[in-house]
Amino acid sequence: MNNILITGGAGFIGSTLANFYCKDHKVTIVDDLSMGNKSNLDLSDNIRFIEGSVTDVQLMSELLKNNQFDYIFHLAAVASVADSVERPVETHQVNFDSVFHLLELIKVNQPKLKRLVFTSSAAVYGDEPTLPKQEESVIRPLTPYAIDKFAAEKYVVDYYHLYQIPTSAVRFFNVYGPKQNPESPYSGVISIMMDRYKKLLKKEETSFTMFGDGTQSRDFVFVDDVVQALNLVATSKESLGEVYNIGTGESIDLNDLVSSLDELLDSQLPVQFLEERSGDIKYSLADISKIKAIGYEPKYTIKAGLEKYVSYELAQTEK
Numbered sequence: 105m106n107n108i109l110i111t112g113g114a115g116f117i118g119s120t121l122a123n124f125y126c127k128d129h130k131v132t133i134v135d136d137l138s139m140g141n142k143s144n145l146d147l148s149d150n151i152r153f154i155e156g157s158v159t160d161v162q163l164m165s166e167l168l169k170n171n172q173f174d175y176i177f178h179l180a181a182v183a184s185v186a187d188s189v190e191r192p193v194e195t196h197q198v199n200f201d202s203v204f205h206l207l208e209l210i211k212v213n214q215p216k217l218k219r220l221v222f223t224s225s226a227a228v229y230g231d232e233p234t235l236p237k238q239e240e241s242v243i244r245p246l247t248p249y250a251i252d253k254f255a256a257e258k259y260v261v262d263y264y265h266l267y268q269i270p271t272s273a274v275r276f277f278n279v280y281g282p283k284q285n286p287e288s289p290y291s292g293v294i295s296i297m298m299d300r301y302k303k304l305l306k307k308e309e310t311s312f313t314m315f316g317d318g319t320q321s322r323d324f325v326f327v328d329d330v331v332q333a334l335n336l337v338a339t340s341k342e343s344l345g346e347v348y349n350i351g352t353g354e355s356i357d358l359n360d361l362v363s364s365l366d367e368l369l370d371s372q373l374p375v376q377f378l379e380e381r382s383g384d385i386k387y388s389l390a391d392i393s394k395i396k397a398i399g400y401e402p403k404y405t406i407k408a409g410l411e412k413y414v415s416y417e418l419a420q421t422e423k
Contacts, residue, residue, distance in 0.1 A: 105129050106218075109173045111158050111202075112180035114140030116284045117223075117276075120327045121177060121334060126150040132171065134158060134180065144283050158202035168209040175338050176220045178206060181253075185227060188249035199252035207263050207271075219338045220260065222273040226323075226349070226388060228254040236323075236391040239275075239347050257347060264345035272343045274333065277351035277390045280409065281327030282416040294324065294410075297362065298417050301369050305421075312373050316380030318359035323351035323390045326409035329402045333395060340398045351390025352402045364407065368414050 106129045112118040113133030122131050123146045130150055136157040145151060156163045158180040181199050182188065188195040203222060210217060229237045230244030245251045263269040280292050286299035296312070303310040333350045337343045356364075366372050392400065404412070 106174035107172065108132070109134070109167075109171075109176045111135070111176075111178050111206075112140065113177075114142055114144055114153070115179065116140075116144070116281075117279055117327060117330060118177070118179045119144035119283060120281070121179070121331050122146075122151060124331050124335070132167070132173075134163070134167070136180075139183070139285070141285075157198075158206070159197045161205060164202075164205065165209060168206075168213045172216055173214060174216070174218045176206075176210070176214075176217065177223070177334060177338070178203060178220065179223045181223070182249070183225075185247045185249045188247050188252070192248040195248060196252055199249060200256050203256040204259055207259060207269065210269055211263070211267055217270060219344075220269065220271045221334060221338050222257060222260040222271065223334075224253045224257040224273050224275045224347070225250065226275050226277045226351070226390065228257070228275060229388075231385055233387075235387060236353065236389040237349065238391040239349060239394055261345055261347060270344055272337045272345070273347045274337055274350050275347065275390075276330065277323040277325055277349065277388060279327055279330050279350075280324055281413055284327075293322070293358065294361070294413070297365060297373065298413065300373055301365060301371065302417065302421055304371050304373060305369070310374070311376045312362070314358060314375050314377050315384060316386075317377065318362070318375070319357050320380075320384070320386050321355040321357040322388050323353070323355045324361075324406055324409070325351045325390075325402065326404035326412070329404055329409075332403070333400050336395070336398055336400050342398050346394075348395040349390040349392055350395065351392055352404075352406070353390055353392045354406065355387070355389040356406050361406075364410055365414070368410060 113122045114135035132152045182195040227250040230246045232242040232244045257273045260271045264271045280294040284295035286295040300310045300312045
């Protein structure tokens with residue numbers, strides 16, 4: 105039975121990962137609940153929950169001094185690009201400083217660690233137009249969020265090469281699935297759409313705001329595939345000191361996404377088109393050949409993922 109630490113473990117992706125591991129392993133979660141919720145977790149004897157911030161130096165120091173972990177997944181982040189522009193100092197403390205401090209704590213206190221996996225973002229690629237994005241593609245971060253993610257990612261990888269700390273990093277593309285909070289400013293577009301459909305089904309007046317003409321496309325990856333990828337990266341010898349894209353290698357534009365959900369829910373979501381926002385990326389698509397080389401194979405097409413997500417959301421509505 106491994107001892108696993110997940111920062112941000114009550115959030116959407118973190119809780120799905122924690123619930124996956126807690127069946128067979130001990131899981132410690134650190135989360136300040138600014139975006140996460142304890143109700144996302146299958147709380148059991150195998151889960152220890154610590155409410156606190158990864159920026160709390162004393163908390164993190166004591167945790168890593170007093171516990172020996174096999175795997176650490178660092179998911180805690182302020183995941184809003186807009187928030188990083190509004191509050192660059194505060195978001196830098198979470199998105200960069202906490203990572204650097206964690207690396208130093210691991211170096212001193214975690215001699216038996218098998219892997220630290222840091223979760224970065226496709227935002228690091230910025231507006232460089234070449235598609236699909238490969239891990240060695242041009243990096244052009246456009247916001248404090250993207251800059252912090254890339255800088256932290258580089259530190260994580262270099263700590264393997266410089267100090268032999270067992271590390272890997274991943275770049276998430278557009279993750280969606282159950283437990284994604286549509287009320288959060290950090291929410292993905294699919295969860296916001298789903299929220300509007302549920303209002304529509306209740307006969308409430310609603311619409312979805314589309315910035316741009318809807319032809320912008322994204323590589324949407326279902327959260328269960330993300331968990332599969334994280335587990336593979338954490339346990340593969342080939343992934344030491346490496347960075348991987350996590351996506352599906354397929355993209356869909358937002359107009360087609362609305363059409364797919366219209367069909368699944370047998371309804372028609374009113375869409376309000378506004379001017380595209382400056383800084384928004386038009387097209388995003390992952391090259392996943394590198395992570396496929398260590399055994400990753402996405403199980404969910406966008407159609408299959410949407411079907412599972414819609415089924416979950418409708419079941420929650422009926423409760």
